[in-house]
Amino acid sequence: xxxxRVKILSVAVVGLxxxxxxxxxxxxxxxxxxxxxxxxxxxxxxxxxxxxxxxAPIKVGAIFAITGGASFLGAPEQxxxxxxxxxxxxxGGIDGHKVILLVKDSGGKSETAVSLAKQxxxxxKVLAIIGPSTSGESMAIKGICQEGKTILxxxxxxxxxxxxxxxxxxxxxxxxxxxxxxxxETAKExxxxxxxxxxxxxxxGNAGAAQLAKLAxxxxxxxxxxxxxxxxxxxxTGVLTKLKGQDVQAVINWTVAPAQxxxxxxxxxxxxxVPLFQSHGFGNIKYVQAGxxxxxxxxxxxxxxxxxxxxxxxxxxxxxxxxxxxDYESRYKEDVSTFGGHAYDALLILAEAVKKAGSVExxxxxxAIETLRGVxxxxxxxxxxxxxxxxxxxxxxxxxxxxxxxxxxYAK
Amino acid sequence: xxxxQIVQYGLSGITVGSIYAIVAVGFNIIYSTTxxxxxxxxxxxxxxxxxAISLHQILPLWLAITLAVIVTTxxxxxxxxxxxxxxxxxxxxxLIIITIGLSxxxxxxxxxxxxxxxxxxxxxxxxESSTVGVFGAYISPQVLWVxxxxxxxxxxxxxxxxxxxxxxxxxxxxxxxMAACLCGINDRWMVTLSFMLSAGIGALAGCVISPVTxxxxxxxxxxxxxxxxxxxxxxxxxxxxxxxxxxLLGLLEAFVVSQFASAYKEVVAIVVLxxxxxxxxxxxxxxxxxxxxxxx
Numbered sequence: 001x002x003x004x005r006v007k008i009l010s011v012a013v014v015g016l017x018x019x020x021x022x023x024x025x026x027x028x029x030x031x032x033x034x035x036x037x038x039x040x041x042x043x044x045x046x047x048x049x050x051x052x053x054x055x056a057p058i059k060v061g062a063i064f065a066i067t068g069g070a071s072f073l074g075a076p077e078q079x080x081x082x083x084x085x086x087x088x089x090x091x092g093g094i095d096g097h098k099v100i101l102l103v104k105d106s107g108g109k110s111e112t113a114v115s116l117a118k119q120x121x122x123x124x125k126v127l128a129i130i131g132p133s134t135s136g137e138s139m140a141i142k143g144i145c146q147e148g149k150t151i152l153x154x155x156x157x158x159x160x161x162x163x164x165x166x167x168x169x170x171x172x173x174x175x176x177x178x179x180x181x182x183x184x185e186t187a188k189e190x191x192x193x194x195x196x197x198x199x200x201x202x203x204x205g206n207a208g209a210a211q212l213a214k215l216a217x218x219x220x221x222x223x224x225x226x227x228x229x230x231x232x233x234x235x236x237t238g239v240l241t242k243l244k245g246q247d248v249q250a251v252i253n254w255t256v257a258p259a260q261x262x263x264x265x266x267x268x269x270x271x272x273x274v275p276l277f278q279s280h281g282f283g284n285i286k287y288v289q290a291g292x293x294x295x296x297x298x299x300x301x302x303x304x305x306x307x308x309x310x311x312x313x314x315x316x317x318x319x320x321x322x323x324x325x326x327d328y329e330s331r332y333k334e335d336v337s338t339f340g341g342h343a344y345d346a347l348l349i350l351a352e353a354v355k356k357a358g359s360v361e362x363x364x365x366x367x368a369i370e371t372l373r374g375v376x377x378x379x380x381x382x383x384x385x386x387x388x389x390x391x392x393x394x395x396x397x398x399x400x401x402x403x404x405x406x407x408x409x410y411a412k
Numbered sequence: 413x414x415x416x417q418i419v420q421y422g423l424s425g426i427t428v429g430s431i432y433a434i435v436a437v438g439f440n441i442i443y444s445t446t447x448x449x450x451x452x453x454x455x456x457x458x459x460x461x462x463x464a465i466s467l468h469q470i471l472p473l474w475l476a477i478t479l480a481v482i483v484t485t486x487x488x489x490x491x492x493x494x495x496x497x498x499x500x501x502x503x504x505x506x507l508i509i510i511t512i513g514l515s516x517x518x519x520x521x522x523x524x525x526x527x528x529x530x531x532x533x534x535x536x537x538x539x540e541s542s543t544v545g546v547f548g549a550y551i552s553p554q555v556l557w558v559x560x561x562x563x564x565x566x567x568x569x570x571x572x573x574x575x576x577x578x579x580x581x582x583x584x585x586x587x588x589x590m591a592a593c594l595c596g597i598n599d600r601w602m603v604t605l606s607f608m609l610s611a612g613i614g615a616l617a618g619c620v621i622s623p624v625t626x627x628x629x630x631x632x633x634x635x636x637x638x639x640x641x642x643x644x645x646x647x648x649x650x651x652x653x654x655x656x657x658x659x660l661l662g663l664l665e666a667f668v669v670s671q672f673a674s675a676y677k678e679v680v681a682i683v684v685l686x687x688x689x690x691x692x693x694x695x696x697x698x699x700x701x702x703x704x705x706x707x708x
Binding site for chain 2: 066075227229239242244258261290294
């Protein structure tokens with residue numbers, strides 16, 4: 001029966017698998033803004049901070065998913081970080097230290113993030129790493145940074161990045177447990193007691209689904225059915241039919257993948273007309289555009305950035321948010337998203353900590369972060385402590401909804 | 413499960429299956445003329461859809477799609493002339509590897525041209541939330557467009573390969589390149605033509621599915637994997653069977669989701685692919701004896 005043919009087919013299959021596995025591999029993005037000048041070595045060594053060396057530049061690494069499936073997180077983060085570093089350097093640096101930003105593209109893959117982190121820590125000897133963009137990657141390099149005594153300011157949401165605590169690991173996005181709490185609060189107000197949960201089978205989706213399952217009983221909500229789907233999914237009608245069969249009163253979708261647009265469309269298409277809640281991953285207007293009118297009415301928790309204009313003038317965040325929004329949008333000619341804001345906050349916190357520590361010694365900067373209070377960022381007002389390496393509360397979230405293709409504050 | 417639910421799973425399966433089928437058809441054309449499996453087929457879809465999306469900003473939808481199909485067809489032809497033809501006497505396997513390389517090349521080029529954002533064409537009829545009711549279940553009108561397009565493509569291809577001199581010449585090349593040459597068929601152009609044809613069909617497929625699946629630069633490979641599975645399931649080279657196999661795989665996946673945790677869905681295609689390769693490498697719809705004859 002044609003062994004040759006079978007052989008060729010088998011090789012073809014293997015080739016295809018390789019293709020699938022390798023397909024997200026993307027070129028290393030070069031855009032380290034500052035020239036990669038050899039910095040005076042003393043910078044990160046414990047004996048460093050003498051006045052002569054005080055102006056030595058600070059090397060900061062950044063690992064973002066600039067390409068690949070999570071690129072909508074990583075790309076705005078990269079742009080934001082480069083913009084902010086430029087602003088910092090133009091203003092004379094942090095306490096006179098210029099910042100050298102080394103941006104690396106992980107393609108959203110944990111393996112790549114791990115090798116990039118090792119490279120940044122061992123070869124570049126950076127003071128801190130900003131990113132990675134996704135929860136899976138952040139968890140993958142959490143231990144490496146802790147061991148390498150390099151500060152990690154993760155831009156990913158999952159709670160387990162800072163719980164259990166690692167002394168060198170921080171994160172800037174709001175906690176996913178707080179997002180889950182806000183969703184359940186809103187559901188409760190609407191009299192919803194039975195929900196269906198769907199989530200992507202990646203770090204963010206799994207962590208979110210776990211938080212939802214854990215917190216649901218607190219709010220008297222039953223999760224009738226919980227399902228997962230691949231991040232590359234192109235159609236969700238099958239799994240939504242399953243939810244429909246359980247007569248759920250609402251759907252909660254937890255992912256950062258383009259499936260956020262699909263789920264809204266597919267629900268309408270199969271006539272599943274119940275409220276749709278999504279995670280804080282929905283905070284990018286592109287998803288609304290891609291989902292078209294089907295996304296109207298989607299409810300989700302989100303930082304204040306997307307509704308910055310509508311905030312009252314005395315809101316502590318208003319000024320920061322408006323400046324970031326205007327700077328970003330005028331420079332890159334695209335809508336600002338909350339994800340870029342996470343990178344903004346990470347750099348901001350690092351800068352504040354360096355100022356407060358009066359040093360660029362990793363241990364001192366790390367300890368200084370734990371003492372930061374009232375730092376106004378894009379994600380909220382940060383109050384760190386030795387126990388809280390996120391520094392935000394659930395008030396950092398606002399419940400938003402989509403109305404006529406725009407984000408507006410959800411009115412009860 | 414009540415009846416409307418069963419229908420709904422069925423329709424969900426058809427939605428996905430129609431997408432698989434339309435991808436699989438493209439694999440078959442090149443295979444039937446050259447014996448090569450073109451792993452850049454998924455990229456043809458994305459190039460076509462992306463081009464149409466860009467053109468649609470200034471042109472009406474039908475014109476944008478037509479131009480996108482033409483552009484992608486030319487790209488397919490160029491790809492053959494530049495990369496495949498110079499190594500024409502190489503083994504089939506080497507050519508397959510070349511197509512894998514090309515797929516990566518095209519994908520990275522697309523990343524630079526169209527960045528990483530998901531894009532989409534508008535729904536051809538209705539909007540994101542329009543539905544057509546079938547026995548108490550619902551389906552998006554765009555899926556009917558996908559099915560209709562697959563049907564037209566398959567019918568057109570069948571007629572082309574059976575009844576036009578060019579189509580017959582292409583089949584003759586596949587069967588026996590030497591004999592075809594002796595009959596005065598320009599075998600080089602037949603191969604180029606098959607790449608152009610499958611690129612054009614891929615582009616059309618990419619445009620039709622874009623409203624449903626969205627289009628992102630790196631979506632080609634996952635689509636190609638499913639399309640390839642379906643092409644093998646139906647029997648390589650047989651477009652009609654590919655459509656049936658596509659719907660079959662879609663339905664199978666939908667009902668697996670209905671009975672098991674949906675996380676298992678992705679396993680289905682791979683299991684099917686392995687089973688077919690082990691037990692029936694000629695595909696479901698080819699009689700064993702004929703398959704053996706062809707493979708010999």
